Amino acid sequence: MATFIGNIEAKLDAKGRVFVPAAYRKLLVCREKEQLVVRKDPDMNCLILYPENVWNKKVETLQANLDEWNFEDQMLLSQFVSDAEWLDMDSQGRILLNKKMLQLIQAENEVLFVGMLDRIAIWSSENYANAKYSSGDFAKRLSEKMRKTPSDE
Numbered sequence: 001m002a003t004f005i006g007n008i009e010a011k012l013d014a015k016g017r018v019f020v021p022a023a024y025r026k027l028l029v030c031r032e033k034e035q036l037v038v039r040k041d042p043d044m045n046c047l048i049l050y051p052e053n054v055w056n057k058k059v060e061t062l063q064a065n066l067d068e069w070n071f072e073d074q075m076l077l078s079q080f081v082s083d084a085e086w087l088d089m090d091s092q093g094r095i096l097l098n099k100k101m102l103q104l105i106q107a108e109n110e111v112l113f114v115g116m117l118d119r120i121a122i123w124s125s126e127n128y129a130n131a132k133y134s135s136g137d138f139a140k141r142l143s144e145k146m147r148k149t150p151s152d153e
Helices: 022-029 052-064 070-082 099-106 126-132 136-146
Strands: 007-011 017-018 035-040 047-051 083-085 094-096 110-115 120-123
Touching: 007 017, 035 052, 035 099, 047 052, 052 070, 070 083, 110 126, 120 126
Parallel strands: none
Antiparallel strands: 007 110, 017 094, 035 047, 035 083, 047 120, 110 120
C-alpha cells in the first residue's frame, strides 16, 4: 500500500492543471497507469484524491453498509459517487482540477497536497492553516488517541 505523508505546495496553471508532487507521483506510477478519483471531502474544506484501488474499497465498504431498497441509503451512495470525478495524470505528471472543485476549496493560484497515508488531501494553504490544530491541542488529541486503553493490555 502506498503511504502518502508530508505536505507540498504546488502552483496551478491558468487551466487548473497542477503537477502532482514527485514524492506522491512515484507512489502512484508504481500502480501501472492507475486512474485517480477526486471529490470534495464532506467535512473538511479540501478535495480528496484517491488512487483507484483505494476509491474502490471505500465505495465497496459504503455500499456494503447500505440497503439498496432504502431511499436515504441510496441517496447517500448517489451523492457520494456523483460528486466524484475520474482524473488522469498526464505524461508530465499533471492532473486537471476543474474550476468548480477549486472554487469549493477557495484555491486560486496554488494548492497544498497533504498526505493522508492511503489518499491525498488537496487544500488551499489558507484553509489548511485555519483547520490545523494548535500545537497544544494537537499534542493533547494525539496523546488521547495513542494512549492504551485497559482492553489493550
